[in-house]
Amino acid sequence: MSLMVRVVLELRCVKCAVKFERSFEERRRQLNYSEGEMLQLDEKACPNHCGGDWFSIEKQHPIRKFKRRFGPDA
Numbered sequence: 001m002s003l004m005v006r007v008v009l010e011l012r013c014v015k016c017a018v019k020f021e022r023s024f025e026e027r028r029r030q031l032n033y034s035e036g037e038m039l040q041l042d043e044k045a046c047p048n049h050c051g052g053d054w055f056s057i058e059k060q061h062p063i064r065k066f067k068r069r070f071g072p073d074a
């Protein structure tokens with residue numbers, strides 16, 4: 001079993017400049033997001049549906065453990 005880390009990234013769409021948050025789960029060793037860098041996602045990732053697939057990382061918030069349930073799907 002590998003240790004997974006959840007991280008919440010504050011992203012800004014390069015194409016339309018909308019800001020949004022998105023959470024990712026990664027193996028700890030692959031966790032290499034850093035603020036100010038660019039991240040490529042699929043073209044449906046922008047909540048504004050602008051078709052852009054590049055996003056800049058404004059901030060990141062690592063979440064170390066899952067101690068709480070955030071909803072029925074958690």
Ligand SMILES: [Zn+2]
Pocket residue numbers: 013014015016017018046047048049050051052
């Ligand atoms: Zn966009």
